[in-house]
Amino acid sequence: xxxxxxxxxxxxxxxxxxxxxxxxxxxxxxxxxxxxxxxxxxxxxxxxxxxxxxxxxxxxxxxxxxxxxxxxxxxxxxxxxxxxxxxxxxxxxxxxxxxxxxxxxxxxxxxxxxxxxxxxxxxxxxxxxxxxxx
Numbered sequence: 654x655x656x657x658x659x660x661x662x663x664x665x666x667x668x669x670x671x672x673x674x675x676x677x678x679x680x681x682x683x684x685x686x687x688x689x690x691x692x693x694x695x696x697x698x699x700x701x702x703x704x705x706x707x708x709x710x711x712x713x714x715x716x717x718x719x720x721x722x723x724x725x726x727x728x729x730x731x732x733x734x735x736x737x738x739x740x741x742x743x744x745x746x747x748x749x750x751x752x753x754x755x756x757x758x759x760x761x762x763x764x765x766x767x768x769x770x771x772x773x774x775x776x777x778x779x780x781x782x783x784x785x786x787x
Contacts, residue, residue: 679763687764703768713746721772
């Protein structure tokens, strides 16, 4: 069996193991763990506040998602964000983070949702709620 095939099988097993799991609650401890993981793995692309303006992000095409101003491409539900963190987004620069523990991926999920809440959440069209037309 080739290494590529074995890696693909491992990815499916790792990402599939938690997909049916119950979503943990966003406790202060889990959010703190998520902040630590975000700082290590996500901030360089998505920026400190999740605005898609990290120092490495300026070199990426497509640009990293702005969690504050844009709707999530693959869904806003915790399970959908967890899946994106686990499997990445093919055809983009969002790589899979299946190497992180399941708890770390859930912590990241809740922290990203928290970043979105700190700004005005985006609706399904990516427009900020409460914004008025000029």
